[in-house]
Amino acid sequence: MLDGRTTLDLVIGFLGLLMIFAAIWSVLSKRLLSSVLLSGAVSLLASLVFLAVGAPDVAMTEAAIGSALTTMVFLYSLSRMKAEQDAHEDGGAS
Amino acid sequence: MSDVNIVTLIGVALLLVGFYGALSRPNVIKMIVGFAIADTGVNMIIVAVGYLPGRTAPILDSAADAAGAAARMVDPIPQALVLTAIVIGLAVTALMLSFAVRMRRSGGGMAIDSYGEQKW
Amino acid sequence: MVTPLAIFAAFLATGFLLPLADKLGRRVSATLFWALLAGFAGLAAYYLASFVAAPGTLEIYTGGFEPPLVIALRLGLEESAALAAVAAVALLAAFSMRKALHEAPVSGMMTFLMLVMGLSGLVLTRDLFNLFVFLEISGIAGYALLGFDDRRLAMSAAFKYMVAGGIASAAYLVGVIYLYRLTGTLNLDLMIGSAGLEGAAGAAAVFFVLAALLVELKPFPANGWAIDAYEAANPGLGALFSGAQATAMLFALYKVFPLLSDAHLAVVMWAGIVTFAFSNLVGLRQTATRRMFGYSSAGQVGFVAAALAFGARYVEGSDFAWLVAGGLLVNHLLAKTGLFLLSAAFESDGDGSMKGRPGTLVAAAAGVLVAALVGLPPFPAFWAKWDLVRVALATREYAFVALVGAGGLFEAWYLFSWLVRLVKGGADETPEAAPVPVLRVGADGVGPVLAALGIAALGGLSAWTRGFTDPLFWAPLAGGLLFLALDRLPGKLKALLATAAIAAFGYFALPSMSEFQKLFALMILGGGALHAFAGGYLTGRRAGHFPLYVMTVLSLGYALVAESALGFFMAWELMALGGYFLVLQGAKGRSASMIYLAFSIGGAFLMMAGLQLGGGLIGGAAPSPAALALVGLGLLAKLGAFGLHVWLPGAYAEAADDFSSFFSASLSKVAVFALMAALAVFGEALPGGELAWRVVGWVGILGAVLGALAAIFQEDAKYALAFSSMGQMGYVLAALAMRDQMGWTTALYLAATHFLYKGMMWLSVAGASLRTGTRTMYLMGGLIKRMPISFVSFLVGIIALSGVPPLTGFGGKWLLYHSLIAKGWYFEAAASFLASGIAFLYLYRMIHSIFLGQPKDEHRTVKEAPFWLVLPQLLLLVAVIAFSVFPRLILDPIMAVVGARYPAAGFAFEGQTLVSSLGYWNGLLTIVVVVVVFVLTFIWMVMNLRKPRLVKQFNIVFAAERPFRPETTHFAFDFFAPYRRALGFLVRGRSEKAWTAVAGLATSVAGAIRRLYTGNGQTYALHVVLYVGILYLFLGVR
């Protein structure tokens, strides 16, 4: 049962379950920040799966772009949104 | 079940969860997060097409082992395609977020349905 | 042959360097931008020219190897045509957006260039994943361009657009990767026909790619996001989306067709045609212009996709795709771009409020663009629709044809309403409202005029390639253009020129006419020339009247001599279009013209379907009752038969006085001609057989009775005459329905005489209303002294109409009753007798109110009608008298024509006497008897008069009336009040209510469907996903 082929499936299956769980949690969570971070986690796990599948190029790209940059862009826009909100509350310049 | 591609399953699941998230939560950022997850799901499906257990990455160590390379390696084409897909996904997400910020700045709320003045 | 890769190299190099160039100065980057666009357009034109000269395809491989290893591009005739279209629209749009582009940061211009490059990539690439990349480039460039507009509207619209685009690209990616997995390649040409496509997975993979392309084509109901984008976008951008992007998307869809199974093609076909019909239906309720154009664009693009899929399913060879889908696409492309640019030039921000009215040239261009978009002749969409309906009927896709018709009708309604708002300004019915100032738009007007010229040229080209080279075919258009050029001349000169032009057309057309055609040519072309001359009765220029009038008359003339069904139908629709614009020019012509347009277009579509079913008007088509029924319905609508007459009173009355006369006297006769010709071609069997013809007979008789009854209660002279015409045509229809020698002789005789006397009555009323300045009868009165000739002509007219012995009417009544009784239609005979009686009532009322009685103070110094009106009346008068004295003058040609059709001789001439089985009639004898009796009684009266006292017009004491002021003595207001109380319920306008209910139903359904577009981006995304899922169910993949 544990020849090379199925262990890979097991690993990928486990990572897959983790990813789906993180995705569902991210979708259902109330707080914005946690859903953004969880989507980053999904990308990170995805890059691990890509590594397991034998696609190192894709793994690097997914890790760098998917989890790092996308999350950063999300966080920046979240902060911009809050800044707009404050600007609106205190009758800001905009 | 032996022949079912586990990676495709994960990809499809992520795609469905991503779309569910994008279409159920009214918050604009939540929608974009949903789409980001869906994009990851699609990328997963693309790579899944080239998945074959027991095969190595399509990179040669030296000129010598180029001989039997095709038999030992994974299909490189989906990987090449997914590279482009990931970067395009980022570009689309970044543009969507900047639209979300501008919408927020123009006075709308966080929820999508506060931008419904264009109707019928 | 410059490699098309040069396009991409040039675009990218310039795009990447633009920010640096901008550092040097906005002028530098702007010139770079325009140079590149112009170069691209030049290159596209060069490709098109070289491929037209030497057809073939050029395969280009990137990367130095051969497919499937590398990405391949292809450049052929179709690709270069699409490129030329994209380049043309890009130039026009950029020109319209030039201010916005120059003020925005340089990234605006960069994004514009990338959008154009993305679209050209979509057209050229043969690799499916490369298609995805270009899809994304053009998509993102489109979203970014939308974002350069600071308004919140644009931001949320762009966001909704991106959401839908995101779903489409996800679907596309899934489809492409599985296509690769199943067929082993990404190159489209190698993928075609590969075994991998058969199974469920193959069909699903193709479906996902197809669904993505369909979503990008904005199908109904999943196009809420697209409509918002059109509304929010700068019109130049709107033109880019609806013109260039739609072309590239449609071309990409067309490229993928070989992969599609018939089930896929069916999905595309029905998705497209449903989009066309329902988008236009919802468009009915739109007042915001750009949102309306959005619906129209979505509909038109759906229509082209449906035509493409239809061609792929039913027609071999690609020429169908070229002629029909290509024609429709080019038509939509140019017309929609022109309309968007017009909206940019004339509207503040697209909510329908106009900044000003266009001048005549731009107004003409707007008219051309709207008429082209709706598919009226002679523009490309008209020919394309004709072929599409022919093949659709041949393959028994009746629902498809119905949707095509419905969509076209809805679109015509709201587009023409917009055109009227544009041309006549926002003012509603009140002509007195301050005339909206003419807005000099200068450079902004160039785009629409260019688009109009282009579309007219292409329309002419497609007509020429269909073999219409005979000059008579081009006469109406040439005449219209000639008089448009001469529009600056004074009205009277143009009247003479128009008379000459129509006479010339008659001179050339007459030799090739048969007896039957000659008879109608006399009525139509003769009437046309007469009323052209009468057109000079007004002072001043009468801008816009003569080009339309000449075009209408000449197209009627061509309708008589048309060889093929297509030629006849083209002339028929051109005449309807001309008529619409002429009625629109009337003072209160807005709503009347819209109703007339709706009935004309609806009737014309029925007729087109009938003609197609019957396989062509002339050319020995096999007799088919269904074809006759459809063509018949279309003709009844034009004839104003009872039930379909709702448009008639308004159209006849609200047009300019001289055109009203032509409309009623001559134009309605072409419907009689067409009905007779149709019977000759399609045989006489109607689906219901004899009973159906009896019903048609009753429709005619009912029209006569109720028409006359309605005429009694009219206060407006022109409405009275309009209802009277409807009544008289009812008789003609009943006579036609008899389908025997006696019936048809009556029909032709009644038609000919109606042309004569109704022309006189209309022109004399025109003279009277010109002099008195009003059309309301009770405000006129006592004009007999001031306008004697008009009185005489009106008198002769009513004697001829009523059937009183000496004049032609008597012969008409004689023929009618003889044929009715011989046919055995006794109730019809009784009803028509009643109708004649009622007719006499309104005739007396009209002559009494207008000419007899006491004139008002202000009409004391009224002069006789101008010479331009009097001469035609005198000519008609002479004709009526001539035909009364020598009936054989008119009856011989008629009986010759009818004899050819129905040899059994119910009527026959013995010398001057017409003998039938029931009796005889001698016109000359009747005249002699009447004159002798009149003279004798006159002499007797003179002898017995002892001292005749001349009673002054105002000495009403003699008639034992107490005189108050003159106006009060002239009893004319609500003349037949007692009859109204007795018979008023019959004419409470049930047909009007019925048809307004139908229109109300359409608008309420449109309102209900409109609720679908809630404005919430998430709901739109849900619609897209649901739409893709439901389409998948239709595919039936297990």
Added chain:
Amino acid sequence: MMKKLLLLAAIALLAFALWPFVRDVGLAEPGELATAYLERGPAELGTANVVTSIVVSYRGFDTLGEVTVLFTATAGVGGLLARRKSGHGKKKAAERGATDASEILKTASRLLSPLLVLFGVYIFLHGHLTPGGGFQGGVVIATAVLIGLLADPEAGLAHGVMHVVEGLSGFAYVALGAVGLWFTGVQAGFLDPRFLPLGELGRLASAGAIPIIYSLVGLKVGAELTGILDAMKEDAE
């Protein structure tokens, strides 16, 4: 409630549409196109990393398109968000009560940024030998810059330099493609890297112009992503 129902129906329909793929398409040997790439890639182009050979030369047109996508997105994001330069003035970070970057972040960023940039350059220089290439290298450089931004938000980026780098590398990329077109004389070898010697497989200076092209892509992607981050950050805290 109705919306929830419709949503579940839509997701179910989508799942039903995707089901044939999961059910029918199992695992399979790489097709004959894949084996063609695996055999001819190293031979004809001298690249060890076959994916890079596909991405840069065989399907180089895709990559060119992809770079354009990023370029357009940057222009779009810049146009949308950076417009606020002339906006209500840039408040100093302190006034907006933003927490100042912690000491650790400052020193770490001073240490890490250069290393990261070096690592990024290494990645896209060795694109044809080891996994990774232009995109990954560019992103690593962007993260290096990101860390710098996080540490000291006020350090205005040299916009001019970034634009020049982006513009020139893009232009050079297209120029190299065009050179491939005319130089090799092959029918239309746009983006064909073989105008430089292929060298020996596995060495740095091998695989013709692929390393140069991929480096240019790396520079361009790095500049663009930095541009996006900078535009996003613009006047955030």
